[in-house]
Amino acid sequence: MALLVLRHNRVVQSGQLIRELWGDRPPVSAQPTLQTYIYKIRKMLDESGQGPDVALLTRPYGYMLTSPPEDVDVYHFERLVDDGRSALSSDPVKAVELLTQALDLWRGPAFADVATGELLSAQLTQLEERRLGALELKIEAKLQMGDHDTCISELKDLTATHPLREGFYAKLMLALYRSGRRSEALETYQRLRRTIINELGLEPSKPLREMQQAILSADASLDMAPAHVEPVRQKAHLPATPAQLPPNIASLVGREDLLRSLETRVLADMESGGTAAITVITGMPGVGKSATALALAHAIEAHFPDGQFYAQLQNRDGSAVPPADILAEFLQALGIAQRDLPRGLEERGKVFRSWCAKRRVLVLLNDVVRTEQVPPLLPGARRCATIVTSTSGLGVLADALTVKLEPLELDPSVRVLETIAGRERVEEERGAAERIARRCCGIPLALRCAGGRLAELPGLPLDKFADQLANYGRLLEELGYSGLDIRQRFDLSYAQLRPEERSALRLLCMLPRREFGARQAAGLLCRDEGQAETILARLVQHHFLRVASVNGEVHYSFHDLHWIYARTRLDQEIAEGGWDLSFLPNAPSV
Numbered sequence: 001m002a003l004l005v006l007r008h009n010r011v012v013q014s015g016q017l018i019r020e021l022w023g024d025r026p027p028v029s030a031q032p033t034l035q036t037y038i039y040k041i042r043k044m045l046d047e048s049g050q051g052p053d054v055a056l057l058t059r060p061y062g063y064m065l066t067s068p069p070e071d072v073d074v075y076h077f078e079r080l081v082d083d084g085r086s087a088l089s090s091d092p093v094k095a096v097e098l099l100t101q102a103l104d105l106w107r108g109p110a111f112a113d114v115a116t117g118e119l120l121s122a123q124l125t126q127l128e129e130r131r132l133g134a135l136e137l138k139i140e141a142k143l144q145m146g147d148h149d150t151c152i153s154e155l156k157d158l159t160a161t162h163p164l165r166e167g168f169y170a171k172l173m174l175a176l177y178r179s180g181r182r183s184e185a186l187e188t189y190q191r192l193r194r195t196i197i198n199e200l201g202l203e204p205s206k207p208l209r210e211m212q213q214a215i216l217s218a219d220a221s222l223d224m225a226p227a228h229v230e231p232v233r234q235k236a237h238l239p240a241t242p243a244q245l246p247p248n249i250a251s252l253v254g255r256e257d258l259l260r261s262l263e264t265r266v267l268a269d270m271e272s273g274g275t276a277a278i279t280v281i282t283g284m285p286g287v288g289k290s291a292t293a294l295a296l297a298h299a300i301e302a303h304f305p306d307g308q309f310y311a312q313l314q315n316r317d318g319s320a321v322p323p324a325d326i327l328a329e330f331l332q333a334l335g336i337a338q339r340d341l342p343r344g345l346e347e348r349g350k351v352f353r354s355w356c357a358k359r360r361v362l363v364l365l366n367d368v369v370r371t372e373q374v375p376p377l378l379p380g381a382r383r384c385a386t387i388v389t390s391t392s393g394l395g396v397l398a399d400a401l402t403v404k405l406e407p408l409e410l411d412p413s414v415r416v417l418e419t420i421a422g423r424e425r426v427e428e429e430r431g432a433a434e435r436i437a438r439r440c441c442g443i444p445l446a447l448r449c450a451g452g453r454l455a456e457l458p459g460l461p462l463d464k465f466a467d468q469l470a471n472y473g474r475l476l477e478e479l480g481y482s483g484l485d486i487r488q489r490f491d492l493s494y495a496q497l498r499p500e501e502r503s504a505l506r507l508l509c510m511l512p513r514r515e516f517g518a519r520q521a522a523g524l525l526c527r528d529e530g531q532a533e534t535i536l537a538r539l540v541q542h543h544f545l546r547v548a549s550v551n552g553e554v555h556y557s558f559h560d561l562h563w564i565y566a567r568t569r570l571d572q573e574i575a576e577g578g579w580d581l582s583f584l585p586n587a588p589s590v
Contacts, residue, residue, distance in 0.1 A: 003120050004041075004056065004065040009272035011265060011401060013062040020117035028552050038063060074127070077105050078382070081134045085357075088137065092144040099138035106131060123399070136167045143175060151175045159188075163195050166208050177215050177222055185215050206343055242333040244310040245364060248298040249291050251419055253444075254412030258403070259292065263299050265401060266385050270303065270360075277385040278378070282392075283405035284543035284559060285489035286445030289389040290366055292405060297364045297387055304385065306359035309333070311377070313368045318495040320369035323376040327352055330377075345376055353380045360384065367391070369496065391493050392542050407442030407559075410434060416444060420451025425462070432462035439469035440479070441560045446486045449479040472564045490565045493542050504535045505544055506570040508558070515557040 003020055004012055018030045027033070042056050054067045080102035087095040110127050135158070142151050155172035162168055169192045176185035189212045193204050203209070214222055252259060262279060269277035279296070281289045301308050311326045327348035328341050334355060342348045356379035363379055368390040378386055388400070408416070414437050418426045426433045440446035454465060469475050476487040494502060504525050511520060522532035536556055539545040544566070545556045558566070 003123065004063065009064065009066055010269050010277075010399070011059045011062050011064045013401065015062075015402075017062065020120055023117060028549065073105050077102050077134075078130070080105075081130070081137070082358075084134070084141070085137055088141055088144075092141040095141040096138055096145070099134055099141065102134050103131070103138065132162070132165065136171070139168075139171050143171060143178075146178075148175045148179045152179065159192075163192075164199060166192070166205055170208055170211055173211055173215065174222065182215060182218075186212065189215075205346065207347070241305070242307040242309055242330075244333065245297050245301060245308050246294060246310060248294060252288075252291060252295045253415045253419065254408040255288065255292050255295070255405075258405075259295055259299065262296050262401075262403065266296070266300055266387075267303060270383050270385055278388065278400040279386070280388045280390065280400050280402040281405060282390050282402060282543075284407075284443070284562070285391055285493050286443045286486050287405045287407060288444040289391070289405055291444065293364060293366065293387045293389045297362060300385070301362060304360045304362035306361050308362045308364070310364045310366070312366050313373050314366075314492070318369070318492040320373055323373050324348055326365075326377055349376045352377075356381045356384055363387070365389070392496065408444060408447070409442065410437055413437035413440065413442050413447055416447040417451045417454070420448060421454035425454070425458075429462040432466045435466035436462060436469060439466065439475065443486065443561060445489065446479050446561065449486060453478065472567065475564055476561075476568060486561070487565070490562070493544070494565075494569075496542060497538065497544075501535055501538050502569075505539060505566050506573060508539075508545075509563055509566040509570055514563055515555055517553060517555055521556070 003017065014031070014034060017034055018026050021034070021037075022030055038056060038058075045054055045056060055065075057064045057066060080098050084095045084098035084102065087098060110124055116124060139151055139155065152172065152175045155168055155175060158168045159165070159172055169188060173185040173188050176182070176188065189204070189208065192208070196202055196204055204212075211222075213219075266277045266279060279293075281293050283289050297308065297310075309330050311321075311329065313321045313323075313326065315321055322345075324345040327345070328338075330352055331341055331348060332338060336351075342351055359381060361379045361381065361384045363377065363384070363386045365374060365377060365386065365388045368374055368388055369392070374386075374388060414426065414430075414433050417433055417437060436450050437447065440450055450465070450469070454460060454462065457465075465478075468478055476490075479486045494505075497505065504521075507524055508516070508521060511524060518529050518533045518536060521536060522529045525532055525535065527535070536545060536547075540547045540556070543559075544562050545558060548555050548557070
């Protein structure tokens with residue numbers, strides 16, 4: 001219930017609720033038990049007399065608790081904080097009043113009497129971060145008013161409670177300096193420095209080091225500006241609105257319903273006034289993650305007039321692009337010269353989020369390699385949205401809707417061939433076209449490669465091309481066209497595996513059946529069952545294997561193209577060692 005309340009007017013996936021309740025090992029009865037809980041919550045809401053505005057609705061992927069935003073304390077808190085932030089530069093007295101009202105809504109830790117799982121804990125951590133941020137804003141306003149003595153007392157308590165939060169230390173140093181207690185201000189810096197070195201092995205951030213130097217030199221910039229002086233604002237060159245989205249694809253075959261559903265969900269989240277919408281699109285290589293994300297971004301870009309940012313987070317060799325480098329690109333798009341870029345990830349993130357505040361911004365992060373790449377790049381503002389694509393599972397991203405793309409069915413697969421090779425040609429050899437589509441296993445990239453080869457060779461009969469694809473040893477080679485190479489996409493995912501996981505992937509295709517359990521895998525890999533399950537989980541995470549529960553038992557299976565990829569890898573290794581291949585099972589019939 002707590003998770004549904006915190007995400008009111010937004011869909012919470014059933015899988016997220018199950019993970020919150022039972023962690024990574026839910027019981028077989030998790031889904032029916034969840035439905036029982038939903039029934040009880042609905043009954044409780046009906047009996048409470050809340051009226052029709054408050055309801056727990058069933059939605060695609062999960063459930064949504066609807067309620068007027070003003071019925072939720074978090075809404076009032078964030079509205080007051082936004083108003084206080086806006087008043088800070090012109091009326092610090094008003095800012096203190098608004099921020100005090102916001103902080104008075106807190107009566108201790110949020111949901112202190114509620115047992116929390118992974119998702120709710122992450123949500124509550126974000127709430128606490130917002131509370132501390134509001135507290136920093138209030139103290140900043142009081143410093144502008146000259147209320148240094150009160151701030152010093154409060155900040156000493158806060159630095160003791162939050163010994164690694166540099167923002168509180170910076171304000172304490174400033175308050176002490178303005179009160180004529182420069183030596184105390186410098187000692188405060190040294191105390192923080194010792195704590196950070198001991199706890200983290202790091203030096204304080206650059207802004208804090210610069211403040212120490214300014215205090216040492218009695219820099220005039222630290223003094224309070226006279227109340228009657230209107231600060232001179234330098235005219236800044238305003239860059240054009242960032243519009244970085246790549247061109248949209250001509251058509252997105254087979255994903256039309258999903259696209260409409262995602263568009264509705266993102267816009268509803270944006271209008272609800274909650275946290276910024278995050279949509280994660282995942283799936284095996286070549287399944288159309290980037291194309292779907294790009295189509296979604298273009299469908300909603302008009303709702304984000306203040307800017308659309310795009311970033312590729314995976315290098316050509318499969319390694320992860322540092323988020324600090326991506327933020328540098330974003331800030332340069334906003335007109336900040338390279339020489340003026342803040343140093344370090346944290347400082348760049350603060351500048352980016354500050355720019356996004358009060359704006360409607362769309363961010364598309366393509367091919368994310370690791371979960372930790374994402375949080376520094378999120379705009380944070382409530383009316384912003386982020387779309388993320390990733391082949392590997394990204395774990396927990398608070399408030400994110402995760403959509404896993406599956407291969408296309410036969411009819412849309414044939415339509416992909418029609419859009420590239422020509423409708424008349426495909427209709428004339430419909431049977432052969434269906435054979436080609438089946439060889440491509442419903443993977444859009446493979447279908448586009450096949451269609452491209454046919455378009456390149458207009459005299460090639462479709463039936464002959466289907467026969468060429470029937471040889472699994474040639475299949476991946478044939479599905480390479482004009483830079484669209486399905487094998488290269490698999491190679492990037494393969495490169496992210498650990499050595500023992502790569503070895504396991506190659507060996508697993510030796511099993512007589514492509515569906516197997518952890519015990520069979522453990523025997524083949526010479527591991528105990530727990531070790532085998534860990535390796536299998538990683539292969540599932542990278543979409544080399546699928547997992548399903550059959551009669552209460554966990555079964556793993558290969559997708560056909562991944563079986564072929566693993567088999568060709570194994571063939572290569574065995575050929576290099578001169579081993580006999582005759583004992584291996586045949587390629588799957590696709």
